[in-house]
Amino acid sequence: MSPTLQSPQTSISLLQKSSYPIFWAAYLHDFGQRICMIMNMSAFRHRHLLSIQGLTPVEIESLLDRADSYVTHNRETSNKKKNLLHGCTVTNLFFEHSTRTRTSFELAGKRLGADVINMPIATSSMSKGETLIDTAVTLNAMHLDVLVVRHPDSGAVTLLAEKVNCAVINGGDGTHEHPTQALLDALTIRRRMGRLSGLIVAICGDILHSRVARSNICLFNIMGARVRVIAPQTLLPTGIEALGVEIHHDMRTGLRGADIVMMLRVQNERMSGHFIPSIREYFSFFGLDYAKLAVMKPDALIMHPGPMNRGFEIESDVADDVERSVIREQVEMGVAVRMAVLEILVNNQKR
Amino acid sequence: MALPAQGRIAYIKARLLDPATGLDGPGGLLADGEHIVDFGQGLFQPEGLPEGTRIVDCCGSCLAPGLVDIRMQLREPGYEYKESVQGACWAAVKGGVTSMVCLPNTLPVIDDVATVEFVARRARLIGLTKIYAYGAATKGLQGIELAEMGLLAKAGAVGFTDGIHPIADALVMRRALSYAATFGLTIVQHPEEPSLAAGGVMNEGEVATRLGLTGIPACAESILLARDLRLVELTGSRYHAAHISTAEGLETLRRAKDKGLPVSCDTAPFYFSLNELAVSDYCTFAKLSPPLRCEKDRQAVMEGLCLGLIDAIVSDHAPQDQDSKRRPFSQAASGGVGLETLLAVTLELYHNGHMSLLSALHLVTAGPANLLGLEAGRLMRGGAADLVLFTPDTAWIVVADVSGSKKSKKSPFDNRPVQGRVLRTVIDGRTVFSASAAAEESV
Numbered sequence: 001m002s003p004t005l006q007s008p009q010t011s012i013s014l015l016q017k018s019s020y021p022i023f024w025a026a027y028l029h030d031f032g033q034r035i036c037m038i039m040n041m042s043a044f045r046h047r048h049l050l051s052i053q054g055l056t057p058v059e060i061e062s063l064l065d066r067a068d069s070y071v072t073h074n075r076e077t078s079n080k081k082k083n084l085l086h087g088c089t090v091t092n093l094f095f096e097h098s099t100r101t102r103t104s105f106e107l108a109g110k111r112l113g114a115d116v117i118n119m120p121i122a123t124s125s126m127s128k129g130e131t132l133i134d135t136a137v138t139l140n141a142m143h144l145d146v147l148v149v150r151h152p153d154s155g156a157v158t159l160l161a162e163k164v165n166c167a168v169i170n171g172g173d174g175t176h177e178h179p180t181q182a183l184l185d186a187l188t189i190r191r192r193m194g195r196l197s198g199l200i201v202a203i204c205g206d207i208l209h210s211r212v213a214r215s216n217i218c219l220f221n222i223m224g225a226r227v228r229v230i231a232p233q234t235l236l237p238t239g240i241e242a243l244g245v246e247i248h249h250d251m252r253t254g255l256r257g258a259d260i261v262m263m264l265r266v267q268n269e270r271m272s273g274h275f276i277p278s279i280r281e282y283f284s285f286f287g288l289d290y291a292k293l294a295v296m297k298p299d300a301l302i303m304h305p306g307p308m309n310r311g312f313e314i315e316s317d318v319a320d321d322v323e324r325s326v327i328r329e330q331v332e333m334g335v336a337v338r339m340a341v342l343e344i345l346v347n348n349q350k351r
Numbered sequence: 352m353a354l355p356a357q358g359r360i361a362y363i364k365a366r367l368l369d370p371a372t373g374l375d376g377p378g379g380l381l382a383d384g385e386h387i388v389d390f391g392q393g394l395f396q397p398e399g400l401p402e403g404t405r406i407v408d409c410c411g412s413c414l415a416p417g418l419v420d421i422r423m424q425l426r427e428p429g430y431e432y433k434e435s436v437q438g439a440c441w442a443a444v445k446g447g448v449t450s451m452v453c454l455p456n457t458l459p460v461i462d463d464v465a466t467v468e469f470v471a472r473r474a475r476l477i478g479l480t481k482i483y484a485y486g487a488a489t490k491g492l493q494g495i496e497l498a499e500m501g502l503l504a505k506a507g508a509v510g511f512t513d514g515i516h517p518i519a520d521a522l523v524m525r526r527a528l529s530y531a532a533t534f535g536l537t538i539v540q541h542p543e544e545p546s547l548a549a550g551g552v553m554n555e556g557e558v559a560t561r562l563g564l565t566g567i568p569a570c571a572e573s574i575l576l577a578r579d580l581r582l583v584e585l586t587g588s589r590y591h592a593a594h595i596s597t598a599e600g601l602e603t604l605r606r607a608k609d610k611g612l613p614v615s616c617d618t619a620p621f622y623f624s625l626n627e628l629a630v631s632d633y634c635t636f637a638k639l640s641p642p643l644r645c646e647k648d649r650q651a652v653m654e655g656l657c658l659g660l661i662d663a664i665v666s667d668h669a670p671q672d673q674d675s676k677r678r679p680f681s682q683a684a685s686g687g688v689g690l691e692t693l694l695a696v697t698l699e700l701y702h703n704g705h706m707s708l709l710s711a712l713h714l715v716t717a718g719p720a721n722l723l724g725l726e727a728g729r730l731m732r733g734g735a736a737d738l739v740l741f742t743p744d745t746a747w748i749v750v751a752d753v754s755g756s757k758k759s760k761k762s763p764f765d766n767r768p769v770q771g772r773v774l775r776t777v778i779d780g781r782t783v784f785s786a787s788a789a790a791e792e793s794v
Contacts (some may be wrong), residue, residue: 051558053561067621077401108504131674131677131678132678132679133677151678151679152684153679153681154562154564154633154679154680155562155563155564155633155679155680155681157632157678158632158679159679170533173563174563174564174681175563175564175565175644176562176563176564177563211563214561216561237559237560237566238555238556238557238559238560238566238568239555239556239558239559240560242557242560243557243560243561279692288677
């Protein structure tokens with residue numbers, strides 16, 4: 001579903017509700033977007049992608065539109081490789097273990113023809129005590145084009161972005177943000193539901209430690225969806241209501257009439273006995289099973305950013321539900337979204 | 352090296368301010384050598400002064416007792432790369448501070464008579480701001496065994512504290528208070544319940560949630576205070592709570608003061624002039640301990656100052672080198688410099704109409720000096736000529752002094768427009784800082 005189908009409706013409703021200036025603004029805006037499309041430019045003009053917070057609906061839509069085109073491209077069997085980023089160097093700098101996100105970025109870079117290098121923590125000099133700033137200086141000297149960074153500390157990616165010359169993509173920083181995950185979730189939903197605004201999205205699980213939750217809360221608020229968080233009080237950060245969410249402590253009320261449920265991973269090693277008494281207890285109240293699913297809309301989607309703990313936060317059968325589970329699709333959208341982000345950021349550098 | 356003070360100096364045409372006695376009026380002051388001989392309203396016409404008296408024409412500027420700062424961190428011995436004693440003294444005299452009390456968190460810790468004497472000797476050799484020291488309340492600031500408080504006090508320690516660490520164990524605190532009471536000493540606490548503050552790097556709340564940083568709840572302060580105040584009731588010892596930052600902490604203290612317990616507290620300029628929003632964008636220079644709180648707490652601290660609930664304002668000077676600050680927020684060190692800006696930011700209370708000039712000055716002179724029984728912070732015939740000459744209205748902008756030095760001079764107040772400039776700082780009758788001389792130097 002492309003948003004161009006949406007925009008005439010938006011314009012009409014605006015026209016009906018209010019006066020001409022807004023109509024003209026919407027018209028000019030639409031016109032501007034078309035120009036951008038013709039000239040192969042994106043409305044997303046930032047140098048880095050560090051967070052969802054601070055982005056506008058138009059910027060997010062334009063990222064999703066571009067990603068949408070790559071979904072089709074990636075499904076072609078014959079030749080998946082493009083050479084849009086031929087000669088560019090993309091480096092995955094991961095200070096935290098990751099297989100899925102790193103592979104996804106690596107694949108996205110390679111599909112666009114870039115040279116992709118992985119720098120995992122185990123072999124990097126951070127473990128030898130090098131500071132983040134020194135790492136930035138070292139990387140600068142290598143003339144990279146895009147740096148994908150994952151770091152266990154919130155704000156570390158922002159700090160690094162201030163010190164390097166290349167474009168930086170936040171691949172997850174501490175408990176702050178994971179913007180590409182939110183974008184891929186949004187793309188998955190938009191393709192299934194045709195829209196984002198007006199949907200009810202329930203995010204369930206360890207909100208306290210989740211950067212995925214923060215990015216998604218931001219994104220869905222920006223796009224006009226309603227966000228609910230469902231978790232025991234111990235797994236909710238203070239002041240979360242100020243981010244524009246409804247708080248629920250009961251799956252039955254939290255999921256009632258919702259369009260989407262996003263289950264978050266429960267890290268057993270960190271959780272048990274501290275934030276929750278046991279996995280058994282957690283699953284009985286907050287684990288997703290068919291009984292709890294029944295109160296949602298019939299066509300509701302089930303999502304999970306992975307990796308899943310089957311039987312911890314989600315019942316195995318629910319995770320594999322052919323009709324409603326889009327967990328596999330999320331992974332597919334991940335590559336497309338990352339291709340779009342890489343391409344747009346490299347283009348923005350050229351300008 | 353300290354030079355002996357020169358003869359008689361008369362400061363004339365000044366606006367004399369002495370918060371301790373409420374004196375505020377045009378007048379003059381005569382110092383002979385290290386001491387004040389006389390001062391008063393309408394005193395000293397140049398022709399009436401004895402032969403050989405040097406005359407300093409104050410041109411209507413304010414002449415007040417030098418500032419007394421009862422909480423600052425000295426980085427020598429042990430952390431010279433953060434700041435030397437000389438550096439701290441320079442910052443102090445530039446800010447009009449003539450006496451200051453350092454925390455025992457040096458390396459080695461000030462839990463031994465030798466370290467107290469080391470600090471005293473360094474200060475004497477440098478001959479700028481007078482430095483007093485707190486002794487450690489527990490050995491090595493470990494919070495387990497009591498330090499030799501009696502001997503330390505005899506060597507010159509003016510109070511006892513574990514510095515930037517709270518005395519967490521209730522039994523240790525009870526014994527520290529009881530033992531200190533034996534010698535009539537004061538225990539100074541950093542009120543923060545460690546188990547609630549564990550892992551926290553900023554104030555708990557919406558901003559922390561947005562930034563994905565672990566928060567320290569406001570109740571971490573009030574819970575430890577409530578426990579301590581109950582122990583004070585039990586032991587009857589003198590207790591001082593350092594850098595109060597929350598509304599609920601102040602409320603807890605107010606109740607104790609209403610009961611008539613021997614308790615006092617201070618706050619730092621950060622906590623009444625900044626709030627947690629200074630941390631947005633992960634600004635590590637605004638990472639402090641206790642953290643900058645929400646706007647409601649900031650206003651409560653301001654109100655506490657106005658009502659006289661808070662007895663003193665301290666600089667909470669805690670210099671950090673650049674390498675400790677240029678890190679991801681949660682790894683960065685806490686603290687910032689504060690000596691140079693102590694007067695100017697305190698004067699915001701006066702400029703914004705919260706209190707009179709004298710009341711604001713009282714919080715940085717006689718107020719803190721009285722708490723620890725220091726002979727400072729007041730104009731006294733025969734007392735030490737520790738003075739500050741300043742203009743309360745001169746506007747300037749706080750600029751980080753990063754003149755090629757690895758040692759950080761950055762403060763959370765950088766780029767803040769403030770009012771109130773120190774023109775001259777006099778310690779024991781000697782002019783140790785003069786703005787006009789500093790200006791000439793920099794030309």
